[in-house]
Amino acid sequence: xxxxxxxxxxxxxxxxxxxxxxxxxxxxxxxxxxxxxxxxxxxxxxxxxxxxxxxxxxxxxxxxxxxxxxxxxxxxxxxxxxxxxxxxxxxxxxxxxxxxxxxxxxxxxxxxxxxxxx
Amino acid sequence: xxxxxxxxxxxxxxxxxxxxxxxxxxxxxxxxxxxxxxxxxxxxxxxxxxxxxxxxxxxxxxxxxxxxxxxxxxxxxxxxxxxxxxxxxxxxxxxxxxxxxxxxxxxxxxxxxx
Numbered sequence: 001x002x003x004x005x006x007x008x009x010x011x012x013x014x015x016x017x018x019x020x021x022x023x024x025x026x027x028x029x030x031x032x033x034x035x036x037x038x039x040x041x042x043x044x045x046x047x048x049x050x051x052x053x054x055x056x057x058x059x060x061x062x063x064x065x066x067x068x069x070x071x072x073x074x075x076x077x078x079x080x081x082x083x084x085x086x087x088x089x090x091x092x093x094x095x096x097x098x099x100x101x102x103x104x105x106x107x108x109x110x111x112x113x114x115x116x117x118x
Numbered sequence: 119x120x121x122x123x124x125x126x127x128x129x130x131x132x133x134x135x136x137x138x139x140x141x142x143x144x145x146x147x148x149x150x151x152x153x154x155x156x157x158x159x160x161x162x163x164x165x166x167x168x169x170x171x172x173x174x175x176x177x178x179x180x181x182x183x184x185x186x187x188x189x190x191x192x193x194x195x196x197x198x199x200x201x202x203x204x205x206x207x208x209x210x211x212x213x214x215x216x217x218x219x220x221x222x223x224x225x226x227x228x229x230x231x232x
Contacts, residue, residue, distance in 0.1 A: 041226075043223030044210075044221070046222075111160055
């Protein structure tokens with residue numbers, strides 16, 4: 001069974017400081033990893049993904065994520081946080097496994113609330 | 119493109135009532151899914167569809183039905199509402215079976231069961 005862990009319920013960071021939101025995963029086979037952001041009363045929005053290749057992936061709004069296969073991690077990072085980055089962040093994993101109709105199940109973490117303090 | 123549209127945005131039901139949550143997408147996506155979001159539990163898959171006429175159960179399907187008569191629409195039916203179904207419901211779609219495609223989400227339906 002595949003799983004995703006986001007060990008921090010909330011991350012607080014001062015505006016202008018670098019931020020990291022942690023994610024670790026467990027899958028059989030090669031992982032396909034995603035980060036989504038959710039603003040209040042909105043649906044999840046795609047930020048970035050890791051499929052293969054370069055371990056550092058760049059995405060929307062200046063975010064990037066580093067894939068580390070040996071540590072089974074996919075931490076989300078941003079060099080300089082903005083107050084507008086305050087939101088709920090979800091890590092998700094999908095893997096190539098046998099399933100009905102070819103649907104590859106995606107597993108979401110429970111989310112990490114990012115609070116950027118002015 | 120409107121993307122994924124969910125209606126209603128808010129709903130209050132009494133225990134035992136039934137209702138249908140609507141979901142429509144205008145991106146010609148094959149795959150559509152319903153999730154519920156509860157505090158501390160992330161998103162859990164209720165039902166999904168890999169194309170018109172094809173649906174299957176996710177991890178928490180009990181008490182819910184779906185159908186997919188067209189590519190665009192994927193309604194979720196609550197048969198007899200229970201307080202445990204109080205949640206925020208999200209519909210999502212993605213283009214096809216390609217494993218590297220992210221999902222597109224609607225803005226959710228906030229449902230309270232009294």
